[in-house]
Amino acid sequence: MTAVELLALICAAWLIQLALGIGVVLRRRRIAASVAPPPAAEQHAGADLAWPGWREFRVARRELEDVARTQCSFYLQPVDGQPLPAFRPGQFLTFSLTWAAGAAGEAGRTITRCYSLSDRPDPAHYRVTIKRVPAPQGQPDVLPGLSSNHFHDHVRVGDVLRVKAPSGHFCIDPDAAVPVVLIGGGIGITPMMSMLRWCIAHQPQRPVHLFYGLRNSDEHAFKAQLEALAAAHPAMTLQVVYSRPTAADVPGRDFQHLGHVDIDLLRKTVPHGRHQFYICGPAAMMQTLVPALADWGVPLADIHHEAFGPASVTRPVVPAAAPPEAMGVEVRFQRSGRTLAWNGSDASLLDFAERHGIAVESGCRSGGCGSCETRVLEGTVAYPQAPDHDVARGHCLLCVGRPTTALVLEA
Numbered sequence: 212m213t214a215v216e217l218l219a220l221i222c223a224a225w226l227i228q229l230a231l232g233i234g235v236v237l238r239r240r241r242i243a244a245s246v247a248p249p250p251a252a253e254q255h256a257g258a259d260l261a262w263p264g265w266r267e268f269r270v271a272r273r274e275l276e277d278v279a280r281t282q283c284s285f286y287l288q289p290v291d292g293q294p295l296p297a298f299r300p301g302q303f304l305t306f307s308l309t310w311a312a313g314a315a316g317e318a319g320r321t322i323t324r325c326y327s328l329s330d331r332p333d334p335a336h337y338r339v340t341i342k343r344v345p346a347p348q349g350q351p352d353v354l355p356g357l358s359s360n361h362f363h364d365h366v367r368v369g370d371v372l373r374v375k376a377p378s379g380h381f382c383i384d385p386d387a388a389v390p391v392v393l394i395g396g397g398i399g400i401t402p403m404m405s406m407l408r409w410c411i412a413h414q415p416q417r418p419v420h421l422f423y424g425l426r427n428s429d430e431h432a433f434k435a436q437l438e439a440l441a442a443a444h445p446a447m448t449l450q451v452v453y454s455r456p457t458a459a460d461v462p463g464r465d466f467q468h469l470g471h472v473d474i475d476l477l478r479k480t481v482p483h484g485r486h487q488f489y490i491c492g493p494a495a496m497m498q499t500l501v502p503a504l505a506d507w508g509v510p511l512a513d514i515h516h517e518a519f520g521p522a523s524v525t526r527p528v529v530p531a532a533a534p535p536e537a538m539g540v541e542v543r544f545q546r547s548g549r550t551l552a553w554n555g556s557d558a559s560l561l562d563f564a565e566r567h568g569i570a571v572e573s574g575c576r577s578g579g580c581g582s583c584e585t586r587v588l589e590g591t592v593a594y595p596q597a598p599d600h601d602v603a604r605g606h607c608l609l610c611v612g613r614p615t616t617a618l619v620l621e622a
């Protein structure tokens with residue numbers, strides 16, 4: 212073997228070793244990502260605590276978050292003084308509010324509503340931020356939003372509220388290797404605040420791009436706090452998008468872009484490479500952005516979204532996932548003693564029951580809170596999209612469920 216051949220052989224062996232080495236490193240990184248420890252949010256004391264049913268919380272503080280005074284934060288501490296379970300940033304709390312007849316201008320009743328946790332986990336308190344919901348325009352005889360206005364007008368420091376443990380699957384992926392794009396529209400900023408504050412506290416090097424779409428500075432929640440965070444953290448970028456700035460709003464100072472958070476803006480501003488996208492906002496925003504991101508080539512597994520109501524997004528995928536239609540099947544509501552024919556015209560079993568005057572409990576109407584969970588005595592129910600709430604075996608969620616066979620329900 213000549214000296215040149217020997218040198219070539221050594222080089223080849225070195226290159227093979229290098230390639231194998233890189234493979235091992237990459238494999239290790241992938242394994243490390245897949246077995247990554249739970250987020251620090253889950254690691255502090257009390258992480259394994261949760262509570263079944265309702266727990267009482269006292270309002271420790273209230274804080275208005277915008278100039279228009281339509282968004283108010285409530286800080287909550289457990290009445291029993293026991294540790295607070297941590298939660299995963301992006302999760303929500305479920306509240307049960309009861310009032311006597313005459314209050315809120317109508318008959319006494321109990322209602323259930325969900326509110327996202329709007330801060331990172333803190334052993335001292337939970338925080339939710341609630342936007343006042345007015346009556347629809349041009350319908351003066353309709354009452355404004357019951358729960359949100361009750362919180363704003365009647366819930367004071369010292370009051371006690373009944374709360375279910377944090378839940379929901381719209382949570383930030385703890386893999387620090389993947390940059391994050393957070394998109395909040397209006398009050399949809401609340402879960403983004405939780406994710407952002409957690410990321411900055413626990414993964415300060417992880418790139419986080421926050422897009423906040425809203426009308427103008429009047430309803431710009433957390434303005435000073437967001438600006439301070441962006442100034443202090445080089446890995447964070449903040450893009451505020453106003454659709455209707457006031458005469459006093461200054462581009463570049465109050466907002467970076469005019470219009471809406473849309474795919475063109477994301478394509479122009481999000482750096483190249485893989486990102487996890489989290490979106491929460493009005494139906495119109497999500498119904499355009501989610502398919503647009505998919506069209507742009509973002510894998511569906513990297514697009515996460517949450518609706519604050521029944522107007523959820525249809526994911527642009529999988530025809531096989533759609534439940535088979537079950538037209539003309541009978542649905543029996545055992546407790547109510549009613550048997551009715553399902554003709555497919557209702558969006559859900561909850562709408563179906565209510566249209567026929569069957570009283571069933573409900574809350575978020577979007578598969579999140581579990582208030583409408585009902586035992587299925589016979590038959591099967593399917594969901595166009597997997598609900599956020601973990602449905603107990605042998606039960607279904609009426610608010611997002613549709614029958615795939617004849618049904619007997621306990622309700």
Ligand SMILES: Cc1cc2nc3c(=O)[nH]c(=O)nc-3n(C[C@H](O)[C@H](O)[C@H](O)COP(=O)(O)OP(=O)(O)OC[C@H]3O[C@@H](n4cnc5c(N)ncnc54)[C@H](O)[C@@H]3O)c2cc1C
Pocket residue numbers: 303324325326327328339340341342343344345346347353354355356357358359360379398401402517518519520575577579
């Ligand atoms: C997972 C999740 C997280 C959420 N997080 C947040 C959050 O962080 N912050 C937040 O502010 N909200 C959040 N929400 C929304 C919240 O749960 C409530 O839906 C919201 O506060 C409105 O409830 P409400 O009781 O005030 O209004 P509702 O009483 O439910 O009324 C809603 C609207 O319907 C109108 N209306 C009522 N009756 C009629 C009728 N007969 N005809 C026509 N219109 C009618 C009302 O005037 C009002 O405009 C979240 C929702 C979910 C599912």
